[in-house]
Amino acid sequence: MDIRTGRPVTLAPNGMVTSPHALASAAGLDVLRAGGSAxxxxxxxxxxxxxVYPHMTGLGGDAFWLIHDGASGDIRYLNGGGKAAEGATLSALEARGLQEIPLRGIVPATLTVPGAVASWIEAHSVHGRLPLCRVLEGAIAYACDGFPVTDRLAGFxxxxxEDLLSDRESAALFFPQGAAAAPGAKLVNPNLARTFQSIADDGWQGFYEGPVAAEMARFSEEAGGLLRLADFSRQKAIWGEPLVGRYRDVTVFxxxxxxxxxxxxxxLNLIEPHELHRKDFLGPDHVHLLVQAKQIAYHDRDEMLADPGFAEVPVERLISKEYAVERGRLIDGRAALQWDMVPSYGSLSGDTVYVAAVDRCGNAASLIQSLYGAFGACVVAGNTGVILQNRGAYFSLDRRHPNRLEPGKIPLHTLIASMAKRDGKLWSVLGCMGRMASRKSSSSFMRR
Incomplete structure (x- = not known):
């Protein structure tokens, strides 16, 4: 028998949940066992x-979903991207003497409204089986009673x-009694527990209206940020259709x-003609091809990607086989691409969590959520316990760029969630976490 070290493949007949933290995955599995959907x-x-993973995700961030309906086989997209505040204008930032958006602090923290919670509420309203209060039970308990700090969290x-200590609420949360949270110590966030309870009791209104939203708006205004109460009330999650492509015999969403x-x-279109499966895995030819395909695709992203509600993104052309033939002429198996084909706008060093869940009825969720940078903007919104994201730092201040900052606009997002079908049946639910969070993808597979 061939015995290998490392984590074995997990097999399950009735459902599966995967995430980067055991307590979180266990909470999802508990909900499945209680009769909840994926x-x-x-x-x-x-x-x-x-x-329990506040350095990578939180209520103050954004989320994007692909959801597979087991009965119909349909896959739908849910947009939980946070919109820029009404006061988040180029002129407002220029008046502050900014030539680029900072990565930390009150300005990136208050450029965009948290969008993840709105996506949870919308997904639950359509596909939920258990009451929201039951679904959020585990999170409320860990925030209220505490959870053990991991080596990874302590390291972050x-x-x-320095950034966490510069914000009073962040310092109080992560440096209790003036000392950094140590591995094995119990960390509590009673303010966050109360915010979760508000969501459990009142759904969307519990976060985007009422005391929680009022406190986030108060904090922003008093600290010189841009978010106001009306900005929260405008945040909604939006359903749409996924992008669809094909690689060999697999349909990719x-x-x-x-x-x-x-x-x-x-x-995938760029590498398909090169028969990647015939090259040595992680051999030089294999890696060289993948790097060049990524350079080309990311160059297109940096030039053209933005909120489609504000800019025309030629996505059908970008994912067509014909376009791949045209762009594929740039690939050179003997040398690196020219310098101007290398991405030069923005950064891919953000941090993310990925969750995949499948239930016994074939329903599946591919969910990606993030604060962007480690601990987002390193700012906690007053007494809500909510760490605010810095995703707005991805906006451009170049007035000619399609991803320029504008009120109500969602910034370019590196977050993606994926699914795949083979022979018309759901075959894979997968996603990739942030570079600093994990150097491997977190995925769930179902073959039927």
């Missing part, structure tokens, strides 16, 4: 991650020490703009 499980898992607290999902399909 979407219930994904929300439960993501909610616990917002508590140290890495981001991905999230459309403002996410960079089209780059996955473009890259």
């Amino acid at each position: 979407i219930d499980a994904a929300i439960a898992t993501s909610a616990v991650l917002a508590v 607290v140290e890495i981001m020490r 991905n999230t459309p703009p403002p996410t960079q999902g089209f780059t996955v399909l473009e890259m």
